[in-house]
Amino acid sequence: MKIGLITIHHAYNFGAMLQSFATLKILEDFGHEVEFIDYDNKTFAEERQIFLSCDSVGNFFRNIRALLQFKQLRTRISLYENFYKKFKVSKVKYNHININEVSGYDVIITGSDQTFSLYLTENPIDIRPFFLENIKCSKKISYASSMGEKFHKLTSEDDVWMKKCFADFDHLSVRERGSADYIEKLTGMRPEVVLDPTLLRSAEQWCLDATDTDEVKGDYIAFYTVLSE
Numbered sequence: 160m161k162i163g164l165i166t167i168h169h170a171y172n173f174g175a176m177l178q179s180f181a182t183l184k185i186l187e188d189f190g191h192e193v194e195f196i197d198y199d200n201k202t203f204a205e206e207r208q209i210f211l212s213c214d215s216v217g218n219f220f221r222n223i224r225a226l227l228q229f230k231q232l233r234t235r236i237s238l239y240e241n242f243y244k245k246f247k248v249s250k251v252k253y254n255h256i257n258i259n260e261v262s263g264y265d266v267i268i269t270g271s272d273q274t275f276s277l278y279l280t281e282n283p284i285d286i287r288p289f290f291l292e293n294i295k296c297s298k299k300i301s302y303a304s305s306m307g308e309k310f311h312k313l314t315s316e317d318d319v320w321m322k323k324c325f326a327d328f329d330h331l332s333v334r335e336r337g338s339a340d341y342i343e344k345l346t347g348m349r350p351e352v353v354l355d356p357t358l359l360r361s362a363e364q365w366c367l368d369a370t371d372t373d374e375v376k377g378d379y380i381a382f383y384t385v386l387s388e
Contacts, residue, residue: 160234162186163287163296165196167272169244171207171239173383178271180245180368181263182302186268194247196261198288200254202280229319232294245368258288267300271334271355276307277317290324299327303353304333304339322346346361 164186168179178215179195186193205211209225209232224230253261261267273279274289291299313321322345325331331350335340343349 160193160261160265161192163196163200163249163261163267164193165175165261165267165269165291166274167199168195168248169199169205170325171236171300174272176239176242177357178303178355180242182268182271183247184364184368185356185359191235193376194249196253196264196267197249197251198253198258200280200285202282202285208237209236210331253288255284255288258348259293261294261296264296266300267294268294268302269302270301270332271303271305271381272305273305274310275301275304275321275333277321278309278312279307279316283317291319292324292329298329300332301328301350302332303355304338305334306331308337310337311343318345 164179165180166182167175169255170176183195209229210222213219213222228372269275269289269291273287277283277286279286289304312324325342325346325348331342331348332353333342333350334353334355336352338348338354
């Protein structure tokens with residue numbers, strides 16, 4: 160079976176890249192042919208850049224900060240890109256305009272990550288492709304997708320549109336009870352709440368894929384936050 164995964168797979172964020180990789184490996188372990196549908200957009204691409212155009216005060220100060228941290232940022236990007244080489248990605252690159260041209264898959268899976276969070280970025284158009292609207296495929300599945308925390312931004316028009324999209328899925332699962340509650344209220348269908356794919360792999364499996372590094376000795380606390388990446 161050939162499976163296409165659509166998620167936030169190319170982002171300089173530990174959680175995004177690890178959940179993507181875990182989903183890929185788990186499905187391959189079941190014997191399927193799997194690749195990422197290479198969907199990208201302007202917002203995601205800009206987040207991977209060190210410097211942005213100085214067309215706003217926010218971008219200006221971000222560029223100043225990036226200049227001061229340039230060496231660390233360049234090293235960080237190199238590490239992410241080296242890990243990204245492990246990913247199997249579609250030959251065709253998609254955006255919100257040509258996403259409906261996706262074809263050739265027996266199954267398309269969206270998730271995990273915040274693929275159902277319409278207002279994850281400032282423009283819902285960035286996220287709409289993850290709902291698989293008008294994409295032709297014999298089976299559509301959501302695995303551990305998240306609606307995030309911005310429920311207050313959803314409008315009645317958003318609800319009508321999402322309800323239509325959800326009805327076209329063959330299987331729906333999410334990773335939080337809040338997302339399940341919202342979808343159940345909207346559609347009458349209760350999605351299953353499942354584990355993030357990173358937790359479906361053993362420590363031994365992760366160690367096989369980890370980059371070699373010096374062992375940290377002694378007592379220590381590992382702290383990870385998106386803000387300090």
